[in-house]
Amino acid sequence: MLWLSLLTLLMPGQTLVTALPLPAPEMSKQPHAGPSEADKEFAKEYLQHFYGYQPKAERQKRTADPDGDADWTTGLCDKVQTMQRFFGLPPTGELTKDTLAVMKRPRCGLSDVERFGETIRWKKTTLSYRIAGHKFPTSASKVNRTFRAAWKLWSSVAPLKFRKRNRREADIVISFHNGDHKDGSPFDGQGGILAHAFLPGSGIGGDVHFDADEDWSFNSTGFNLFAVAAHEFGHALGLPHSSDPGAIMYPAYSFAPNYELQLSFRDVKDVQHLYGISPNFPSLVLKKPPPRTPDKCDPDLSFDAVTELQQEVLFFKDRFMWRKHPQFEETGITLISSLWPDTVPSHLDAVYENVGRNVLTFFKGHQYWELRQLKMEEGFPRNISDLGFPSRIQSVDAALHFRNDRYTVFFTGNECWRYDEQQKMMDGSAMLTEQQWPGIPAPIDAAVFIEGFVHFFKGNLNYKYDSNLKRVVSISPANELLECEKEEDNETVTGRREMKESSP
Ligand SMILES: [Zn+2]
Ligand SMILES: [Zn+2]
Structure with missing residues (x-):
């Protein structure tokens, strides 16, 4: 092992201790x-x-209970x-x-586990709505436009029509409220619960309430009213929460700057299950197909970045990540923004964990960000030239951190760079990846250590590499480590077939 050769050069004492391999997961959990x-x-x-x-x-x-902590x-x-x-x-x-x-994280006020079932839906296809009250976050016309656009998301895929009424009774009443507003679900001030809605039905059924204490916006500051309205209107139509993190019906607020809000494949499938397919839908699919959340069972799956995080391995793709924990076979998908602040961008280039400093570093384009304990460090993002890259290098493809030797190898195009984490400087100049890592096809997508081997990812392939023997020991599908389960596979196949059927 590389760290052994380093240890033999060191004198016993502090340095030796800090250079020892990290404690096993059980031990590192102890000080928790x-x-x-x-x-x-x-x-x-x-x-x-x-x-x-x-x-x-x-x-x-x-x-x-002997521990006395029975709960x-x-x-x-x-x-x-x-x-x-x-x-x-x-x-x-x-x-x-x-x-x-x-x-x-800020979220919707409805439960995540109540399955409403397909029977709760409107029996008519033209629905009326009314915007009631006066606690608008901005001009009534702007609020009107926002709600009209949010209804349109749903009416463009399902055969539904939404008509705004100003005075008369309406099926769906939309309003803003502070705190307790006498429906048994008080709002909680800023943050936390942003809004809630009632399932289709008479009276309060179908109504949508927004927390008037939130900082509502029409861009990416505060909470985007359009994004939250699109979600709540889904409830007003009878949709439950979805655990698909790409869905509008995901309960956590996840609007990101520069992200165009669209119903996802999952939302479309769910609303069409209740109401059928809009006649306009086929042409919409041709123009702008609803985005699919990356599927770990997709044989073409590739990754943006892969990193260790304590005992876990994290796989990044677009706005999402999978977390592989050694004690659990299942690897769930989640939004990057459900764990880290929205300042961590999507479509990352590279990520690595520096265990010694307890820091995660994210790369995208010419910028990088450092996070400690789920929080952004001050002064970031910084330019990658601060790490010692010449100006011709505009992005980093992958970062491979050597925990015990305190250095990181960055991959850029067909070159690689050795960065000394203790001196905080590049160790020499660029080397050719094909010479340093024989058998690895540059440029690569991602690199990570797993159980003593380096795993290089390129496209849908994973190259397992023995860094002592300096050779590739096996090549497998990139998604193999995510352990795709058959159940999910079937669901995807069914989903695809349905989508095709609904296309022209
Ligand atoms: Zn909700
Ligand atoms: Zn309410």
Whole structure:
């Protein structure tokens, strides 16, 4: 191993200790202090609200518990796991920092586990709506335009018509409210719950409420009203939450700058399941097909970046990532923005973890960002020239960090660069990848260490490389490490067939 050769050169003492390999996952988990009481309370309320956790029922079921922390060893753990699976987190059942971070993201007020079923839908295809009250975040005409555009997303794929009424009774009443507004679901001020809606029906059925305390916007500052309206209108039509992180019906707020809001393939399929297909839909599909969330079972799947993160391996693609945890076979997909601030861009070029500094570094174009403990470090993004790249290098394809030797290899085109993490400078000039890494076809997409081997990703292939023998030991499909399950495969095939049927 490389780190052994380094150790032999060092004198015993501090340096030697810091150069030792990292502790095993079990050991590195030990100093984990666990969630605070406030966080536990927050999580209980969250699970009660969104995952049907019933504290009283749980307490009755509770048997003598030697640890005295029965809430966390009984039903609550299951609910944490359900929530973790929904959001593509490793289903540990523990209130990890990541889990709490996802719970604290702004979101819709409806539950994630109630399946409404296909029977709850409007029986007519022309629906009326009225914008009521006066607590508009901006001019009424701007609010009108925004809602009209949000309805249009749905009416362009399903045979529905939405008619605005100014005074008379309407099927769907849309309004803004502060705090408690007498429907049993009070709003919570800034952040947290942004809006909620009622399923199709008479009276309050189909109505949509926005939290008037939010900083509503028409761009990417604050919360984008169009994005939230599109989601809530989906509920008003009878759609439940989707665990597909690319769907508009995903419960977490995920509007990103420069991202054109569109119904995803999943949203289209779900609304067409309730109401059928709009006659305009085939031409819309030809012009602008609804985006599909990357599928780990797609044989053509490639990655933007791959990195280690403590004991996990993270695979990045577009706005999404998969997290492979050594203790769990399933690898869930989630939004990059569900864990990190929106300042981390999508379509990344490279990511690596510097364990010694406890920092994750993200690359896109000529910029890079550093995050520590899920938070952006100050002064970022910075230009990659700050790392010592000459101006001719405008982006980084992949970054491979050597945990024990404190250096990182950057790949750019057919070259690679060795960066000394301790001196914070490039170690010499560029070398040719084909000479340093025989058998690896430059340029590459991503590189990462997994269980002692380097895995290089290019297109839909994964090159497993032995860095001692300096040769490729096997080549496999890029998605093999994500362990595609058959169930999901079937669903995708069915989905594709349906989409084709609905096309001309
Ligand atoms: Zn919702
Ligand atoms: Zn309400």
